[in-house]
Amino acid sequence: MTQQKTAARGMGSSVISFPDRGPWGDSKWRGNASGHVYRTLFEQLSPKVFVDPMVGSGTSVEVAREMGIEAYGMDLRDGFNAVSMDILTKVGKHADLIVSHPAYGSMIRYSGPGGMWGDKPHPGDLSHCADDAEFHEKMQAVLLNQRRATRPGGYYGTLIGDWRRGSTYTSYQAEMIARMPSNELAAVIIKMQHNCLSDLKTYGRMKLPKLVHEYLILWEKRGVSAVVLLSGMVKEQTQRVTGTWKNIVRCVLQGLGGKAPLDKLYAAIAAAAPERLATNNFWKEKVRQVLQTHEDTFRNEDRGVWALA
Ligand SMILES: C[S@@+](CC[C@H](N)C(=O)[O-])C[C@H]1O[C@@H](n2cnc3c(N)ncnc32)[C@H](O)[C@@H]1O
CATH class of the missing domain: 3.40.50.150 (Vaccinia Virus protein VP39)
Known part of the structure; x- marks a missing residue:
């Protein structure tokens, strides 16, 4: 009691x-x-x-x-x-x-x-x-x-x-x-x-x-209205997915010594998450987009070669 x-x-x-x-x-x-x-x-x-x-x-x-x-x-x-x-x-x-x-x-x-x-x-x-x-x-x-x-x-x-x-x-x-x-x-x-x-x-x-x-x-x-609510929820989920992709690429690049050509990066990502990628035909485009849009995290060293910034 x-x-x-x-x-x-x-x-x-x-x-x-x-x-x-x-x-x-x-x-x-x-x-x-x-x-x-x-x-x-x-x-x-x-x-x-x-x-x-x-x-x-x-x-x-x-x-x-x-x-x-x-x-x-x-x-x-x-x-x-x-x-x-x-x-x-x-x-x-x-x-x-x-x-x-x-x-x-x-x-x-x-x-x-x-x-x-x-x-x-x-x-x-x-x-x-x-x-x-x-x-x-x-x-x-x-x-x-x-x-x-x-x-x-x-x-x-x-x-x-x-x-x-x-x-x-x-x-x-x-x-x-x-x-x-x-x-x-x-x-x-x-x-x-x-x-x-x-x-x-x-x-x-x-x-x-x-x-x-x-x-x-x-x-x-x-x-808030339903439209504002839903657009806010979609934005939050999109940020999560984007952040996750960025961290996957960062983590794989770290495992490759901080620098790698794109084909090696693709192979390492595919080996780490083959099932997920099988359902996404555009994942290579996604990886390139992530590398190109996060200048604070990734640097283009040479033609097709990427490194951690
Ligand atoms: C954990 S029990 C609730 C117990 C309740 N708090 C009590 O103290 O007795 C969960 C209840 O959800 C009901 N339930 C399962 N699916 C449902 C659904 N789609 N819509 C409404 N009720 C559902 C079940 O019939 C069950 O009575």
Whole structure:
């Protein structure tokens, strides 16, 4: 209880911990969150209208209504697909706060046999994505959907953890932050995890640490038009790709002793990333463009010979 009190005071801090989930929602709904997380979030942000587009057993909405907040909960189980259906249309008004709590990839399957609902897997179920790439893309769509239904100055966010299986580690939160407008990121809160099924497993002598936390990420909707938002997002992604190409060429050139003719540079890049390049017919043009446009980093030494500046 002492720990709980400390944590409850602590939504003002970036780490929260609630060992008790409270009386809200259904503890048997796999992956359910503690109602105290929502309670402290509501105390902090004082929303008048709240939406949870993946409400599961209803934890968030029960807490909200108990606090006198107008709350709307939807879920794929009840026919609402947060990827493809418009939250704003469904709710009929903008919200002050919209928080989703998706399944992490396929760690827990919600629809279909062995899941929480339905007699077969639902094609829209985020817990049945074919791979991480599909999940990342769909969650970006969900967050943009949440954003559109949030009033300017309000908050939208998500509660999600990372996932390690074997040698694969996926940081869903990092992928989401990278896909959303960086100037709207408002808070990244570490939420300690309690009472997970994985707690029952014996981890033996693990080389890497067991994951015991999730993230509550919040963005603040700035009052820009959709066109300004999208052009800003595209610019950010373009800068990332350009910066990545520049660093690949720089790194390969470093490995070649800081100076190399173009054909050697191409061969070294192709050897380092053959699969990626197989899908891009213009990569040699891209390499030349990178060399020619970053005079601060690359220098043309001789005809067809490039060096680090
Ligand atoms: C982690 S659970 C939410 C648990 C909830 N916070 C609670 O405390 O009970 C994730 C939920 O997302 C739902 N879901 C999966 N794909 C969805 C989609 N495309 N749109 C809306 N809900 C979806 C699942 O049915 C499941 O109930």
